[in-house]
Amino acid sequence: MxxxxxxxxxxxxxxxxxxxxxxxxxxxxxxxxxxxxxxxxxLPFVPDFGKPGNPIEKLFWSYHIVRAGSMLVFQSGNATQQIVHTIKYHNHPDAGIFFGRIMAQRLEGEDFFNGIDAILPLPLSETRLRSRGYNQSEMLAQGISDVTGLPVLADAVKRVIDNPTQTHLSSIQRRDNVRDIFEVTHPEQLTGRHLLLVDDVITTGASLRSLLESLSQYPDIHCSILSLSVAGKHHAIPTKEE
Ligand SMILES: [Zn+2]
Incomplete structure (x- = not known):
């Protein structure tokens, strides 16, 4: 046209x-x-987004991740929640791509993507994918790819368990609840590579931990993490002066 x-x-x-x-x-x-x-x-931008030693890195330190970052602070009722809901529930895969690009653009000049070989979006279960029509993390990954040129690995890992709602579980039950929810289906796409795991919101970090555990069973995989947002309890709300 x-x-x-x-x-x-x-x-x-x-x-x-x-x-x-x-x-x-x-x-x-x-x-x-x-x-x-x-x-x-x-927008409540995280001031030390992607910088060494930021709180998101500390959240996953025990998994020997290379680096990590979240762009926005998520709180109930704030602007970040409205953005995440638009991407996730209002049939806007294009908004996912748009905010993926913004994340990558804001990290340019931070050396954040140095050494990374490919992007691995957190997979959705088949049922979720069917009802939503797209994986919001894959859309974010697509936006990051548009800016960085890194390939997106959309089918190397499958989500085999759609973990049930976790609000009424104790922290130990919650840990068990997310164990083995992922299955690596194409390890040959992952071994020997530095992967960027992409998610929309880090709340407990449990899904990412589960994915890191599944990946740790394969040799020579290095991981970094990039998420659009993080729950306020993990990151202080930036003040206007920052
Ligand atoms: Zn406005």
Missing amino acids: KSWFLKIFHSLTDFVFPRRCVVCQHVLSETEQFVCNGCYVN
């Missing part, structure tokens, strides 16, 4: 169904995507 035609088509659909900011609901300008500029600058 010709670009002028697409432009007119998009302005018409914008006129009939205006695109709105997922945080404040104001109508977006032609150049804004998903979040208006006013809300974007006020």
Whole structure:
């Protein structure tokens, strides 16, 4: 289709169904995507995102990860939650790709991607994937790939257990609950490589730990972690001055 035609088509659909900011609901300008500029600058960005020694690295230190980072602080009712819900529950795989690109762009100049060979998005179970239609972590991975050129490994690992809701479990039960929820289906794609594990939200970190444990059974795999957001209890909310 010709670009002028697409432009007119998009302005018409914008006129009939205006695109709105997922945080404040104001109508977006032609150049804004998903979040208006006013809300974007006020997002709760993690100040030491991807920097050595940040709290996300400490959360997974016992697994000998190379590096880790989360871009936004997640709290009930905050802007991050609205973004994550848009990506996950409102049928917006394109928002996942968009925020994946933002993460990668904000890490440029941090040496964060140095030495990484491929991106491994946290897999969804087949049932979840069927009902949602896409894996939100894979969409984030796609956005990161657009900026870095790193390949995305979408079928090297399978999620075999859709872990049930964990809210009523003790921490020990919770640990058992996520053990062996992943199955490595194509180890040949992973061995000898430095993988970037990508997730949308780190709450307890249990799913990522389970994946790290499954991967540790194979030789010569190094892992780093990148997530769109992290629960506020793991990371102080940035203040306006930061
Ligand atoms: Zn807004």
